[in-house]
Every structure is written in structure tokens, then in C-alpha cells.
Ligand SMILES: Nc1c(NC[C@H](O)[C@H](O)[C@H](O)CO)[nH]c(=O)[nH]c1=O
């Protein structure tokens with residue numbers, strides 16, 4: 001850790017050359033104690049350690065800057081996506097799919113980089129999502145379905161299985177699997193979320209897929225190499 005000296009006028013001097021590094025006054029309170037010496041890895045968040053006084057100088061601890069990683073929505077070149085769609089309640093899943101495809105187009109994802117796979121119902125989504133993830137051909141997988149409560153507890157079995165299944169598919173194959181399966185008490189709730197007054201959850205899932213694909217491909221892949 002380099003030790004940098006703060007002169008009485010608040011200027012930072014390089015420990016090696018003794019030349020001025022930058023004006024430190026903006027980092028410290030107005031009444032900057034004279035003759036400060038501090039160890040730093042970054043010039044952020046200074047904390048003057050008044051308890052540590054050596055040779056008439058206080059030590060100042062400066063926290064290193066934290067790094068913030070986030071996927072981009074504007075860097076979709078080369079990113080490939082799969083969309084697994086349940087045909088059950090296709091009056092709902094078709095507009096969800098269209099919402100996702102329209103969002104991909106808006107964010108410049110090429111048609112040839114999108115693969116749509118149809119399955120009978122939401123219960124069948126996870127196994128297909130996992131298979132697609134294991135292929136290594138896709139940067140993210142969107143799972144689209146509409147589970148609507150009926151007269152029995154079958155709803156709970158399908159909805160819970162779809163949710164935990166998609167989660168486990170992503171965890172097991174290491175490819176982001178986005179949960180775009182509606183779980184609704186009635187058809188009106190589903191219609192409102194498939195392009196109605198509550199928006200289009202398929203479009204939202206596509207945005208999530210783009211961000212996660214970019215996070216994995218552009219940020220986390222670098223970190224692990
Ligand atoms: N009731 C709904 C179903 N049921 C079908 C299951 O998903 C599955 O295909 C069947 O149990 C055979 O394994 N699927 C939905 O997507 N939405 C429903 O509301």
C-alpha cells in the first residue's frame with residue numbers, strides 16, 4: 001500500500017517523486033489537520049484515524065473503490081437466446097411470446113440469434129430449458145407459460161413445479177433461465193399481464209434475458225478467465 005503525504009495546503013505528494021498528485025481538499029473536511037500521512041489504495045472515502053499519530057502525523061485510511069458489474073441492454077451483438085413457450089393457454093402465451101420477440105427486435109437482437117421451442121404445458125418447460133442450456137448454444141433462456149387456477153389444487157403443483165424447475169435448470173446448466181411464467185388466479189389477471197394494463201411479462205422477461213446474457217458474457221466471463 002503506498003503511503004501518500006498530504007501537505008499543509010491539502011496537496012497530495014507522490015511517495016516516490018514527491019510531486020503533486022492531486023488536490024485532496026475536496027476529500028477532507030475544511031479543517032484538515034496539518035502534516036497528514038496516510039496509506040491508500042484509492043482516493044475515495046477518506047477516514048482520518050486520529051487515534052494513530054506518528055511523528056506528528058495522523059494516518060488516514062482510504063477505502064478502496066468497490067467494483068460494480070452490470071449487464072448492458074445496448075450490447076446485444078452476438079448474444080443468442082432461446083425461448084421455451086408452453087402451448088397450454090396459448091391465448092395468453094402467444095402474446096407473451098410476441099412481446100418477447102418485439103423487445104429483442106427493439107434491442108437489435110438478430111432473428112437468427114433467437115430460437116423458439118414450443119412445449120405442451122408449463123410443467124414441461126424446465127427439462128427443455130435445461131437441455132437447451134446444456135447445449136452451450138445460448139447466452140440466456142426465456143421460459144414463457146401461463147398457469148391459471150382451476151377448481152383443483154393442480155394449479156399449485158404446476159405453478160410451483162414450473163418455478164422451482166426453471167430455477168434449478170438455470171443453476172444446473174449455468175445459463176440464465178428467465179422465469180416468464182404467469183401464475184394467475186383467473187384469466188383476467190393473465191390478460192392484463194400479456195399486453196393489457198399491467199404490461200407484457202414476456203417483454204419484461206426479454207429485457208431481463210438481455211441484461212443477464214450481457215452480464216455473464218461481457219462481465220463475469222472476463223472475471224473468471
Ligand atoms: N393447467 C395448466 C397446465 N397444465 C398442464 C401441465 O403444464 C402439463 O402439461 C401436464 O400436467 C402434463 O405434464 N399447464 C399450463 O401451462 N398452464 C395451466 O394452467
Ligand SMILES: CC(=O)[C@@H](O)COP(=O)(O)O
Nearest residue numbers: 148149150151152154155
Ligand atoms: C393449472 C391447472 O392445471 C388448472 O388450470 C387445471 O384446472 P382444474 O384444477 O380445474 O383441473
